[in-house]
Amino acid sequence: MLEIKNLHAEVDGKPILRGIDLVVRPGETHAIMGPNGSGKSTLSHVLAGREGYTVTGGSVTFNGKPLLELEPEERAGEGVFLAFQYPVEIPGVNNVYMLKAALNGIRAYRGEKELSAVDFLKLVKARVQAVGLDESLLNRPVNEGFSGGEKKRNEVFQMSVLEPRLAILDETDSGLDIDALKAVAEGVNALRDEARSFIVVTHYQRLLDYIVPDYVHVLSKGRIIKSGGKELALELEARGYDWLTSEAA
Amino acid sequence: MASNAQDIEKIVDRQYAAGFFTEIDQDTVPPGLNADTIRLISAKKNEPAWMLDWRLKAFARFQQMREPNWAHVSYPPIDLQAISYYSAPKSDKDRPQSLDEVDPKLLETYEKLGIPLEEQKMLAGVAVDAVFDSVSVHTTFRDKLAEADVIFCSFSEAVQEHPELIQKYLGSVVPVTDNYYAALNSAVFTDGSFVYIPKNTRCPMELSTYFRINAMNTGQFERTLVIADEGSYVSYLEGCTAPMRDENQLHAAVVELVALQDAEIKYSTVQNWYPGDEEGRGGIYNFVTKRGDCRGARSKISWTQVETGSAITWKYPSCVLKGEDSVGEFYSVALTNNLQQADTGTKMVHLGRGTRSTIVSKGISAGRSQNAYRGLVRIAPGAEGARNYTQCDSLLLGDRSAAHTFPYIECRNPSAQVEHEASTSKISDDQLFYLRSRGIGQEDAVNMIVNGFCKEVFKELPMEFAVEAQKLLGISLEGAVG
Numbered sequence: 001m002l003e004i005k006n007l008h009a010e011v012d013g014k015p016i017l018r019g020i021d022l023v024v025r026p027g028e029t030h031a032i033m034g035p036n037g038s039g040k041s042t043l044s045h046v047l048a049g050r051e052g053y054t055v056t057g058g059s060v061t062f063n064g065k066p067l068l069e070l071e072p073e074e075r076a077g078e079g080v081f082l083a084f085q086y087p088v089e090i091p092g093v094n095n096v097y098m099l100k101a102a103l104n105g106i107r108a109y110r111g112e113k114e115l116s117a118v119d120f121l122k123l124v125k126a127r128v129q130a131v132g133l134d135e136s137l138l139n140r141p142v143n144e145g146f147s148g149g150e151k152k153r154n155e156v157f158q159m160s161v162l163e164p165r166l167a168i169l170d171e172t173d174s175g176l177d178i179d180a181l182k183a184v185a186e187g188v189n190a191l192r193d194e195a196r197s198f199i200v201v202t203h204y205q206r207l208l209d210y211i212v213p214d215y216v217h218v219l220s221k222g223r224i225i226k227s228g229g230k231e232l233a234l235e236l237e238a239r240g241y242d243w244l245t246s247e248a249a
Numbered sequence: 250m251a252s253n254a255q256d257i258e259k260i261v262d263r264q265y266a267a268g269f270f271t272e273i274d275q276d277t278v279p280p281g282l283n284a285d286t287i288r289l290i291s292a293k294k295n296e297p298a299w300m301l302d303w304r305l306k307a308f309a310r311f312q313q314m315r316e317p318n319w320a321h322v323s324y325p326p327i328d329l330q331a332i333s334y335y336s337a338p339k340s341d342k343d344r345p346q347s348l349d350e351v352d353p354k355l356l357e358t359y360e361k362l363g364i365p366l367e368e369q370k371m372l373a374g375v376a377v378d379a380v381f382d383s384v385s386v387h388t389t390f391r392d393k394l395a396e397a398d399v400i401f402c403s404f405s406e407a408v409q410e411h412p413e414l415i416q417k418y419l420g421s422v423v424p425v426t427d428n429y430y431a432a433l434n435s436a437v438f439t440d441g442s443f444v445y446i447p448k449n450t451r452c453p454m455e456l457s458t459y460f461r462i463n464a465m466n467t468g469q470f471e472r473t474l475v476i477a478d479e480g481s482y483v484s485y486l487e488g489c490t491a492p493m494r495d496e497n498q499l500h501a502a503v504v505e506l507v508a509l510q511d512a513e514i515k516y517s518t519v520q521n522w523y524p525g526d527e528e529g530r531g532g533i534y535n536f537v538t539k540r541g542d543c544r545g546a547r548s549k550i551s552w553t554q555v556e557t558g559s560a561i562t563w564k565y566p567s568c569v570l571k572g573e574d575s576v577g578e579f580y581s582v583a584l585t586n587n588l589q590q591a592d593t594g595t596k597m598v599h600l601g602r603g604t605r606s607t608i609v610s611k612g613i614s615a616g617r618s619q620n621a622y623r624g625l626v627r628i629a630p631g632a633e634g635a636r637n638y639t640q641c642d643s644l645l646l647g648d649r650s651a652a653h654t655f656p657y658i659e660c661r662n663p664s665a666q667v668e669h670e671a672s673t674s675k676i677s678d679d680q681l682f683y684l685r686s687r688g689i690g691q692e693d694a695v696n697m698i699v700n701g702f703c704k705e706v707f708k709e710l711p712m713e714f715a716v717e718a719q720k721l722l723g724i725s726l727e728g729a730v731g
Binding site for chain 2: 072073
C-alpha cells in the first residue's frame with residue numbers, strides 16, 4: 001500500500017530526513033517512535049504534503065501512485081489522512097460544514113456522487129456517538145474554543161467520517177490525560193480493519209498500550225535505526241532511546 | 250421600472266420652457282460643469298423652481314470647496330469639466346442586441362452567481378424585449394406597497410408628487426456643504442430612489458430584488474432618501490452582486506436616512522462596480538456619502554455593507570444618534586484585490602442620552618491592494634451613558650497587499666463607555682494546509698476561511714443577499730492565492 005524508499009527531505013536547507021525506508025501493507029499498524037528532533041513530525045507532514053519541506057531524494061508510492069507529486073487535497077482523495085498534533089482553529093467555519101465539504105471533495109476526486117444532506121447527517125450522527133464527541137461541538141467553528149482533548153477527539157471523529165485508507169496520527173497522545181487518551185485510542189481501534197493502515201507517530205510508549213501496533217520503528221536523526229514488533233516499544237520504555245542512538249552512532 | 254424609462258423619454262422629448270439650450274442634442278449634454286448645465290438638468294427633469302434653486306445654491310457652495318485629500322487612496326486628478334452630467338438612457342439600437350455580443354467573461358460571472366437570463370440581459374445592458382417578465386412583478390409589488398401606504402418611487406417622481414416631503418427632508422441629514430462630493434451631487438444629481446414609510450407601518454417586503462436592477466440607469470450621481478416615520482420599519486437593499494459595467498468613471502452618490510421616534514431602518518448594500526482590470530485600468534471611483542439620522546427616541550439605523558467592487562472606494566456610512574436611547578450599527582465587509590483601493594468605515598456621532606452603537610468591520614486585502622478602515626466615534630457632552638463597541642479585523646492574503654486602521658475616538662462625557670478591538674492577521678498556511686489535507690481544494694479552502702472571517706457581518710444580511718454575498722467573495726478572490 002505505502003512504500004517509502006530512501007526518502008530525504010530538508011527544511012530551510014537543513015536535512016531532516018536522511019534516507020527513510022518503510023513498507024506499510026493493508027491492515028497494518030506501524031508505530032514510529034523516537035526522541036525529539038528525530039524527524040517524526042517531518043515524516044508525517046511530508047507524507048500529507050505540507051509546504052515548506054523540500055524532498056531531496058527518494059520516492060513514496062501509495063497504491064502504485066507517486067504520492068509526492070500530488071497536492072494535499074489529492075492525497076486526501078487517494079485516502080491519506082493526517083490527524084494533527086496541533087489541530088488549527090478556523091474561526092467562523094462550522095465544523096460539520098467543513099467536514100461535508102471535505103467528504104464531498106474526496107468523493108468528487110474519486111468520481112463519486114455528492115452525499116445528500118440527509119445521508120451525510122445520518123453518517124455524522126452515527127460517528128459522533130461512536131467517537132464520543134460532544135454533539136454540541138459539531139456546529140461550533142472548527143476547533144475554536146475546544147479543549148485539548150476535544151480537539152484530538154475531533155480529529156478522530158473527522159477520520160471516522162472520511163474513512164481513509166491510511167491514517168497518520170501525529171503525536172495524537174500529546175497533551176492528553178489518561179481518560180482522554182483511552183477514549184481517543186478506542187475511537188482509533190474501532191476503525192482498524194484488514195484494509196485500513198495506520199502510522200502512529202509518538203514519543204511515548206503509553207499510547208501503544210491502547211493502540212497496539214504490528215511493528216515499531218525507531219527514528220533517529222532522520223533514519224530508522226531499529227525495527228521490531230510491539231515488544232520493542234516496551235523495551236524503549238524501560239531503557240530509553242540512548243542505548244539505540246549510541247549504538248547507531 | 251419600465252414605466253420609468255418611458256417617463257424619462259417623455260421628459261426628454263419635451264420642449265424646454267427656458268429656451269437657452271434648444272439647439273442642443275436632445276439626449277446628451279455636452280461635457281462641462283457650470284450653472285447652465287445644472288439649469289439644463291433641472292429643465293430636462295421638469296423640476297419646480299425650488300429644486301433648481303437648491304441645486305444652484307449647492308453649486309455655488311461647491312465652487313468654494315476643494316477636493317479632499319486625507320483618504321488613503323491615490324488616483325490621477327479628475328477633470329470635472331470633461332464629464333457629461335446628463336445623458337438619457339441609450340436607445341435600443343446602440344445597445345448590444347443579444348447576450349452573444351456581451352463580453353463572455355462577464356457572462357461567466359453571471360452564470361456563477363446564478364442570475365436568471367432576463368436579469369443578465371438587463372445587467373449587461375442588452376436591449377430587452379417589449380414583453381419583460383418583471384413588468385408584472387413590478388405591478389404586484391406596487392400594489393402591495395400602495396396598500397400599506399408606503400411610497401417607493403424614483404427621486405424625480407418624488408420631486409413631482411411629494412414635494413412637501415422632499416423639501417422637508419432633502420439635505421437635512423447630509424447638508425449640501427457637508428463635503429466636496431456631496432455638494433457636487435446636490436448640484437447635479439440625476440435620479441435615485443425615494444422611500445417613505447408612514448407611522449406605525451412595517452414595510453410589507455424588503456425593498457429589493459427586482460428593484461435593484463432599476464437603480465442601474467440612475468447614473469453616476471445618485472440620490473437616495475429614506476424616511477421612516479414614527480414606529481415604522483423598513484429593510485432596504487441596494488446594489489447588486491453582479492458586476493456592473495458603466496462608462497462613467499466617477500460615482501458620487503448621496504444617501505440620506507431619517508428615522509423618527511421608535512422607527513428602524515435596515516440598509517444593506519452589496520457593491521460590485523467594475524474594479525478595473527488586473528493592472529488597475531478602468532474601474533469606477535466610488536465616492537459616496539451615506540448618513541443616517543436617528544432623529545427620534547429609541548430609533549435605530551443599521552448599515553450592512555459588502556464592498557467588493559470599484560477601483561477606489563471612499564465611503565463612510567454613518568449614524569447621527571440624536572434621539573435618546575437610539576441605536577446605530579455598522580457591519581462591513583470590504584474586500585480588495587489586484588490594484589483596488591478602499592478607504593471605508595463609519596462615523597457614530599452620539600448626541601443623545603443612552604445612545605448605543607456597534608461597529609464590526611472586516612477588511613480583506615489580496616493582490617497588491619490597499620484596504621483602510623477609518624472610523625470615528627464621537628461622544629458629545631450631552632450623551633450621558635452612551636456606549637460604543639468597535640471591532641475591526643483585517644485579513645491579508647499574500648504578501649503584497651496592505652491593511653490600515655485609522656480609528657478616531659472623541660469622548661466628551663465621562664459616563665460613556667467606548668471599546669475598541671482590532672486585529673490583523675494573514676491567512677495562515679496552517680489553516681490552508683489543514684483544510685486541504687481534509688480533501689478541500691485550495692480555492693475552496695481560501696473561500697471557506699474568508700467566509701468564516703466575515704460571518705459576523707453576513708449574518709446581518711437578509712438571507713438571500715447573504716448567500717449571494719458569499720458566492721461573490723469567492724468570485725472576487727479567484728486567483729488571489731496560489
